Amino acid sequence: MRGQAMKITGKTKITGILGDPIGHTLSPAMQNAAFMHMGLDWVYAPFHVKPDSLKKAIEGIRALNLAGVNVTVPHKSAVLKYLDEIDGLAKEIGAVNTVVNKNGKLVGENTDIHGYIQSLTEDAGFVVKNRKIIILGAGGAARAIIYGLLWGGVLKPRSVVVANRTQGRAEDLVREFKRRFKNRADVMSATGFDAVGAHMRDADLLVNATPLGMEGQRPLEIDLRPLPANALVSDVVYKPLETGLLKRAKRRGLRTHSGLGMLVHQGAMAFKSWTGLDAPIEIMKRAALEALRKK
Numbered sequence: 001m002r003g004q005a006m007k008i009t010g011k012t013k014i015t016g017i018l019g020d021p022i023g024h025t026l027s028p029a030m031q032n033a034a035f036m037h038m039g040l041d042w043v044y045a046p047f048h049v050k051p052d053s054l055k056k057a058i059e060g061i062r063a064l065n066l067a068g069v070n071v072t073v074p075h076k077s078a079v080l081k082y083l084d085e086i087d088g089l090a091k092e093i094g095a096v097n098t099v100v101n102k103n104g105k106l107v108g109e110n111t112d113i114h115g116y117i118q119s120l121t122e123d124a125g126f127v128v129k130n131r132k133i134i135i136l137g138a139g140g141a142a143r144a145i146i147y148g149l150l151w152g153g154v155l156k157p158r159s160v161v162v163a164n165r166t167q168g169r170a171e172d173l174v175r176e177f178k179r180r181f182k183n184r185a186d187v188m189s190a191t192g193f194d195a196v197g198a199h200m201r202d203a204d205l206l207v208n209a210t211p212l213g214m215e216g217q218r219p220l221e222i223d224l225r226p227l228p229a230n231a232l233v234s235d236v237v238y239k240p241l242e243t244g245l246l247k248r249a250k251r252r253g254l255r256t257h258s259g260l261g262m263l264v265h266q267g268a269m270a271f272k273s274w275t276g277l278d279a280p281i282e283i284m285k286r287a288a289l290e291a292l293r294k295k
């Protein structure tokens with residue numbers, strides 16, 4: 001099938017993504033390009049599933065014998081109760097973005113967590129050990145990134161500052177991590193958006209984990225001047241590929257890291273969980289970029 005048009009037969013294995021809304025997703029372009037490139041008789045489709053239909057949609061995975069699915073907003077937490085087994089990391093964070101159908105047994109995983117870290121370390125070449133990291137946002141994306149930084153105690157950041165518009169939510173998140181990770185989360189602290197400048201002076205990485213800067217959203221207006229010249233600025237937003245934040249960071253001579261890498265790496269890990277094969281990351285990245293340009 002390499003390089004040819006996709007052909008669906010009675011033997012084709014079917015995967016897809018459940019979300020609401022779903023029209024914006026780049027995952028079908030990315031996963032179908034990977035299946036085609038690897039010569040696999042697999043296909044990936046978008047499924048618009050409203051919250052009150054999630055249970056039936058999950059039952060449908062078994063009934064229709066789908067090979068697996070991705071799960072996106074707003075279902076990542078709600079889906080847990082409908083699955084047969086949740087892997088350790090996904091259970092701990094309480095969010096699943098990948099479901100694997102193992103002979104009728106539905107197993108939930110979370111590939112967002114390592115997806116971000118893999119992209120940060122491999123695409124941007126960032127070394128976490130002993131670094132100070134500022135995360136803007138305290139929602140699902142921020143949680144996944146912090147889990148990735150602290151999980152297993154391997155990466156050992158020097159300090160993780162969580163800054164959120166609603167400061168109480170950042171404080172709750174830090175408290176939760178301190179309770180769960182005990183000695184590993186003693187590096188964490190919380191602040192409001194207004195006080196983030198003071199933390200920037202000795203920061204090595206600033207991550208936007210809010211939707212600010214996304215197409216149709218307000219820009220993230222934050223003064224990057226206090227950041228040291230060797231700092232990296234990372235955005236989870238990938239539409240546009242180069243957000244206003246990343247543009248301003250570049251103009252200041254700082255290194256930048258776009259949200260597309262997280263998307264591609266979480267997809268690559270899901271591909272491996274379904275097929276058992278290493279994903280063709282460059283092909284997936286190219287397909288996602290192309291789909292993004294066409295949107």
Ligand code: NAP
Pocket residue numbers: 112136137138139140141142164165166169209210211212214218236237238259260262263264266
């Ligand atoms: P979420 O759980 O709803 O959390 C949103 C966070 O952004 C909260 O901390 C919220 O602050 C903050 N926020 C929202 N609007 C804001 C505003 N106008 N001003 C200041 N702060 C604001 O969302 P999420 O799941 O974390 O997603 C966040 C972003 O990450 C989305 O754009 C999503 O598309 C992106 N994402 C990208 C990838 C990827 O693969 N690249 C993966 C996952 C998510 P409050 O607590 O004050 O409301």
